[in-house]
Amino acid sequence: MDHCKIRLIQYRSIPNCLNICYKRVYVSSSRQLRRLDSITRSSIYANFSETIQGLTSIRAYQAQQRFIDLSDKFMDRNQSCHLASSVSNRWLGLRLEMIANLLTLFTAITAVFMRDSLTAGTVGLMITFALQITHSLNMLVRVSSDVETNIVSVERIDEYV
Template sequence: MLSIYTLSIGHLGCVIRLHSRLLSYVLHAPATFFDLVPHGRIVNRFSQDIATLDNPVLVSLNSTLNCVLTCFLTLCLACTLNIYMIIPICLLTIIYLYIQNLYVTTSRQLKRLESISLSPIFSHFSETLSGVDSIRAYKLIEIYKTISSTRQDLNNSAVYASITSQRWLAVLLELVGNSVILAVAILSVVAQGYLSAGFSGLVITYALNLNQTLNWLVRMFSELETNIVCVERIHEYSSIEQE
């Protein structure tokens, strides 16, 4: 409870500082900045990016830290019971790191595409509200509906690709983890002269728990690296020329 409270307070302080800095730079930006940058892009920084920083980043960070501690304790206990556990665990770690690097490289780009494609939706909505009388007068309602649908479809394509990559990661991690569990079971049978049936069952049980925890650790750490793109996007506005 104390660790969660400390993490939440520290995270809240970081979010407040980033938001205050973003607001300060935007408020002191020259008029040309608002002429060149679409309003939807600015709104997206204060809405979607700040919302991602508020909740998903904190959840991913907390889950990652918990999984790291759980994996370490489970690993120590499993290796104490059966020294042969080091072999599949090292193999599992190498494979998981490779999969994570492969996934994060793609998912971060997909997250950028998702954030970039969201800005035109805000811009179009803002422009439509400000010019709604002219749109009705010139009978351009259907055209603006088509533009809105096109931009929504473009954003949904990025979201769908991101969700698909998450499912790919989950299936691949389960496949690798189950293969390693099979290897652990075989090693327990091979070492039956050194371990009793009860200890072998305990080792397999801890291997199952370790597999699930490592699976969740890779997913949460990958999600943390993906969502941290919002900090990068907020930091972009720190280089705005000030009046």
């Protein structure tokens, strides 16, 4: 039975290492994408504010289409940053789900190979705990990544001050 515990610890340490590696890659790119998203969103707000303030002049010179095109350009830039952020978020989700499924698979394979020494209740608990642990690890990676990514907002406020 001690051999089984050592095997399960080994199986669990590999996904933990992968989670940490994926988190590092994701956070570094996600932080930059969030920063770009904030910068491009600021240009949208600035353009909107300037357009509202100069609305009478824009209409007087019949430059509506030029300002509409400029607004569209700013929106396109912002949406491309947002799309890249969504893609990186899905990239992390796919990797974390793959790790969770592999851990559950290895737990099930271990249960099959040790079927003579394990009861059905123990196997059920092993698979249930494997699913719960992977869900908890995924949430830990997600929440810690979101916290690190959202620090960008604090950094931007610090820049203005």
